[in-house]
Amino acid sequence: MKTTLKFSLYVWILFIPFLSACGQSGSSYKTESTADYAATEEATMATFVNQQDGTEGGTSNEPIVQGLHVIKTGNMQIQVQDLDKAKEIVLQKVKANKGFTSAANYNDYSYQKTQNITIRVASSNFENLMKELANIGFVENQSQNSQDVSEEFVDIEARLKTKKEVENRYTQLLKDAKTISEILEIEDKLRVIREEIEAKEGRLRYLKDQVSLSTINLTLTQKLENYSKPPERSFFSRLFENMGEGWDDFLMFVVGVMRLWVFWIVLAGIIFIIAKWRKARRK
CATH class of the missing domain: 1.20.58 (Methane Monooxygenase Hydroxylase; Chain G, domain 1)
Known part of the structure; x- marks a missing residue:
């Protein structure tokens, strides 16, 4: 009997690690x-x-030096004498600084002509190109912005x-x-x-x-010399003009009221029926 118990105990002790290993591998x-x-x-x-x-692990205590990452953006508005000539000069300067134009927009108004140009240039040439562009004409507005995204x-x-x-x-x-x-x-x-x-x-x-690549938003403006402002109107001319507009508004109001003639007829009928009903009720 004792021999049997000892044998069963030995088998159970040997079998427990096997069950544990199976359970771990399965889960x-x-x-x-x-x-x-x-x-x-x-x-x-x-x-x-x-x-x-x-x-971690005490393997390194040296500080990590990260590079500086800055986004540069410039805005410049320049007034020039000849817009077409100024545009050619801008393209030459952009090419000399290894840049390119990504967008352009031209507007021709009665009093001036404008040319909007978006320039992309290497960050190392950004300041130099801004200085060169400032020599094209009269700088009306100029700003620079630097955003650190490190x-x-x-x-x-x-x-x-x-x-x-x-x-x-x-x-x-x-x-x-x-x-x-x-x-x-x-x-x-x-x-x-x-x-x-x-x-x-x-x-x-x-x-x-x-x-x-830095971005420069450039606006070239040429004032037109033959542009003349319209003469200012006198007080009486504006008064008579406004009176005429007031009469036109009144006529439009009358027309709008007449367009609702069906509504007025229905409303008059409802009022007549109510008045007749109240009169009969008093009797």
Whole structure:
């Protein structure tokens, strides 16, 4: 009897680790695949930030120096004597500074002609081109704006790296998926994370374009010498004109009232019926 009990105890002790291993292997994928990808992303992001700060594992304490990313924009309005000649000079100066025009708009009014030009130029040549354009004519208005997007630039790059790491983890989980429900669940999470990656990459491309190429909004204006303002009218001429307009408004009012003749007939009939009913009631 004792021998039998000892043998059963030994078998049970040897069998417990095997059951534990089977249970863990059967539940490990389910736990990983159903975890919310947002929590996974936050955990990966925290790891990335710690690595950047040199706080994880104590491997690095050196500060990270990020580049300066600035978007430069200039606005300039210049009055010139000859608009066509000034436009040619602008194009020459833009070409000399390795820039290009991305948009142009021409307007011809009775008193002046205007040419709006949108110029894109390398940020290193931005200030030099602004100075050269100022010599074309009389500068009526000029302004410059610099927007530092370094923080957003670094934040997007960090989040992109995090999201791509999460994408790789889900891709690996997809390879190990066994059931249809698990495959569909992981594919849905992959679709969401990939859309977010594409949005971040698009924003990053836009920022890089704006930083590398500055924008100058230039307006050239030519006053027309043969333009003469219409003479001012006298008090009596404006008075008689307004009286005529008042008479026209009165006629329009009469016409509008007559257009509602059906309404007036119906209203008169209703009033007549009510008056007759009240008279009969008094009797």
